[in-house]
């Protein structure tokens with residue numbers, strides 16, 4: 276048996292799945308996965324072979340893959356790239372299965388969530404996308420000296436760098452540091468370079484944020500004015516703003532008070 | 536007055552203005568500036584009423600010469616009055632934005648001395664934000680009724696979205712909430728200017744929305760839907776918002792009952808059906824009082840009233856016909872059509888459910904490969920039974 280290795284991005288896993296069809300007796304393995312078997316097998320690195328060659332050979336043996344030209348293909352690749360960031364380790368086998376299903380049936384079948392794998396794959400993609408989306412909104416930044424913005428994020432999946440990238444675009448003249456307490460990681464951009472660190476004292480790093488910032492106090496005042504008590508609907512509030520997103524936020528404390 | 540006090544007064548006075556959308560196609564490009572916009576909305580927090588707070592939504596001033604009968608800021612009210620200066624407001628906003636409290640600014644105002652002067656202050660604040668702070672993000676600016684053309688034009692340049700509240704469905708209804716505002720002259724004419732400005736090539740996709748106050752002018756849902764439909768068609772509005780009337784003490788409408796809380800939600804459903812599902816205003820079904828039925832889904836009510844158009848065959852009917860089936864939304868309809876184009880047929884209700892349909896209602900209005908999936912008389916008797924049960928429950932309460 277041979278192992279086909281691939282990286283955690285769409286074009287790599289697609290090549291690996293096609294290769295697995297072209298070569299008998301193979302096993303797929305993501306490069307980030309730990310070895311769980313005692314034997315070592317000969318390995319083929321999908322990244323070392325060009326897509327053109329693999330597609331060409333596949334076409335000769337099995338015919339055209341229509342969906343590679345489909346308008347939905349680039350969206351599908353985006354979904355794969357996001358699903359790779361999911362925290363559950365079964366994402367690898369899921370992505371491989373979804374690709375095999377697309378080859379056997381049709382990409383549309385998978386994208387329409389008409390199969391169990393397609394549905395689970397969509398849920399993984401959606402969970403990662405929601406994680407990014409929620410952190411874009413719920414992360415609070417604190418302006419510091421030397422044009423530094425420092426903030427706390429609370430990610431469920433491997434999305435810290437995507438969130439940092441979002442803030443880099445939004446504040447192109449600021450250095451940005453995002454601290455993820457849950458993952459014990461700090462993401463940093465110094466206007467030139469991007470780095471990830473495991474700070475020795477994350478607790479200290481996250482308390483650098485000033486407690487007595489006047490604009491934060493103004494925000495609290497403003498936020499309270501926006502509540503309409505006659506329309507109280509905490510069930511709806513919790514649906515959009517679930518407890519897992521509460522990130523030492525004043526807004527969460529305010530909601531909590533009204534739940535009692 | 537301290538900023539904190541001003542925020543309390545001017546934030547509180549703006550909270551009934553509904554608009555949480557920050558989705559926009561219009562981009563401002565000041566190179567190296569801060570902020571950006573997207574085609575989707577990002578929420579930054581939620582209040583216990585379940586509404587998203589993602590904009591600094593304030594009045595420039597709550598001083599007002601206006602007489603709107605429902606409004607807590609009307610000139611005769613004995614309340615603390617204050618105004619932001621353009622400097623104060625712009626600084627406050629940009630500091631909120633940097634802290635990622637908000638996604639943009641929503642700026643409205645009472646009419647301080649006169650419309651022009653108030654609009655000037657609002658425009659000045661937006662100019663500081665755009666040019667001094669080099670802000671490329673989202674701004675929604677209210678156009679005050681009776682604003683001069685040049686101010687409307689400037690607002691369209693500075694903002695991503697502008698809006699003027701229709702408030703009521705017609706001039707006749709306007710007479711019930713204000714003596715000084717003229718519906719056609721003060722409001723519709725400005726909508727027309729905005730539409731013409733947005734049609735210009737250099738307008739960079741400015742969008743326009745409006746808001747109705749539900750229940751303030753004894754209007755019914757039917758009149759709101761007719762009016763909303765007209766506004767969409769004539770002025771190419773992007774969205775309509777609804778705000779339920781709540782009587783405020785010491786206003787001329789203090790003794791008028793608050794609007795039924797369910798009306799707002801039903802009107803939003805009707806709005807979606809008009810805009811996204813391409814229903815016609817004449818499709819809707821109303822109770823004898825002209826309101827949408829409160830105990831049944833709006834789309835389901837329309838379908839039950841047009842049973843001659845059902846069942847539809849999921850594997851052959853068009854995208855727009857699929858949209859008419861209760862329980863099938865645009866995404867599911869699109870999936871069905873795409874599968875069909877790839878020679879994949881729907882074979883069962885379970886499959887339809889997997890791709891996103893809500894089969895609880897949908898099953899009664901469709902066939903799959905010619906096979907009926909539910910008995911419509913069963914659904915009708917279930918609804919009637921539920922109505923009788925509610926009626927009985929109400930009777931036993933008295």
Ligand code: SF4
Pocket residue numbers: 599600601602603606607608609610644645646
């Ligand atoms: S114009 Fe009418 S609605 Fe607007 S603040 Fe004045 S009184 Fe209120």
